[in-house]
Amino acid sequence: MSTRTGTRRFYAVALLVSLLVAGVASYYASSHPDGLEYVAEQTGFLDSAEDSATADSPLADYQTSGVDDPRVSGGVAGVVGVVVMLVLSTGLFWLIRRREPRDREARDAGS
Amino acid sequence: MHVPDGFLDAPTSVATGVVAAAAVAVSLRGARRELDDRTAPMAGLVATFVFAAQMINFPVGAGTSGHLMGGALAAVLAGPWTAVLCLSVVLLVQALLMADGGITALGTNITLIGIVTVVVGWGVFVLLRRVLPARTSLVAPAAAVGALVSVPVAALVFTGLFAVGGTAPVDLGAVATAMLGWHTVIGIGEAVVTGLVVASVVASRPDMVHGARPLLAERELETRAVAAS
Numbered sequence: 001m002s003t004r005t006g007t008r009r010f011y012a013v014a015l016l017v018s019l020l021v022a023g024v025a026s027y028y029a030s031s032h033p034d035g036l037e038y039v040a041e042q043t044g045f046l047d048s049a050e051d052s053a054t055a056d057s058p059l060a061d062y063q064t065s066g067v068d069d070p071r072v073s074g075g076v077a078g079v080v081g082v083v084v085m086l087v088l089s090t091g092l093f094w095l096i097r098r099r100e101p102r103d104r105e106a107r108d109a110g111s
Numbered sequence: 112m113h114v115p116d117g118f119l120d121a122p123t124s125v126a127t128g129v130v131a132a133a134a135v136a137v138s139l140r141g142a143r144r145e146l147d148d149r150t151a152p153m154a155g156l157v158a159t160f161v162f163a164a165q166m167i168n169f170p171v172g173a174g175t176s177g178h179l180m181g182g183a184l185a186a187v188l189a190g191p192w193t194a195v196l197c198l199s200v201v202l203l204v205q206a207l208l209m210a211d212g213g214i215t216a217l218g219t220n221i222t223l224i225g226i227v228t229v230v231v232g233w234g235v236f237v238l239l240r241r242v243l244p245a246r247t248s249l250v251a252p253a254a255a256v257g258a259l260v261s262v263p264v265a266a267l268v269f270t271g272l273f274a275v276g277g278t279a280p281v282d283l284g285a286v287a288t289a290m291l292g293w294h295t296v297i298g299i300g301e302a303v304v305t306g307l308v309v310a311s312v313v314a315s316r317p318d319m320v321h322g323a324r325p326l327l328a329e330r331e332l333e334t335r336a337v338a339a340s
Binding site for chain 1 (some may be wrong): 112113114115116117118126141142143144146147148150151152154155156158159160162163164166167168169170171172173175176177178193195197200201204206207208209210211212213214243266269271277278279281282285289290293294295314316319
């Protein structure tokens, strides 16, 4: 198992990929309406959509309010989103995880 | 497929809200079996990656686009119960922070993107794992097929909800045909992304892939049996 990627390295790469996807690559995403929006327009029910109550959020529509450069505006929104996601989801999963002596032994043995 | 506020009437939104709340409650219990000191950080990264990947809309022709939903991906990487929670956190953050997907539609979006795609994606994956040879190299293709099927099914479930609680009087047959057609194409993108991501995790850390663990355990046993003989 010498070729196996180390755990820290694996996590770091995964986080870096998420940051790059949300913070950089997202700028190049298609701006066409998504499947549902497109179908709603074609079949005539798009007008029934209402603005979200959070439409005034500083990060609404993945753009940072007050930042003019679209690349930076979208990039900041993406990076903030990734950080919020990481904290919320990892926090939740850490909180509800199973805590058995078996796990602790395995972890101690592995470190 | 983020549903905005207004597409579905209040009773339907309340109903999907109840379904979503129940699924999250059950998943909070179920996920305990999937999460420990080792797998909890991975699950957090899976949810984070799904959020990031959902920002990438890919064109699917005729001026429309699609993005990863991630139910099958999260289920294969982190386990199905955890996947429901991953997608629920993603949809909550998107609705509150990014105004992506309505607030009253949050239950609908959790139902479609957080429950339907996970149940279908994981169900197809487990079925394939059962009939295919027990090789870790087949985990990614099986995940891709689960992803492929999950998207049009979610589109059909939306159409069903729209038939019950749609606020605009439009031809349901046309909605069903268009939803199914476009989301079958989007499903191909879902399959490609899911297959590539699962394949790269299987290649670097197969032990991090929830859906690959039974196969790894089998291999371990075989290795020990051979070593002992």
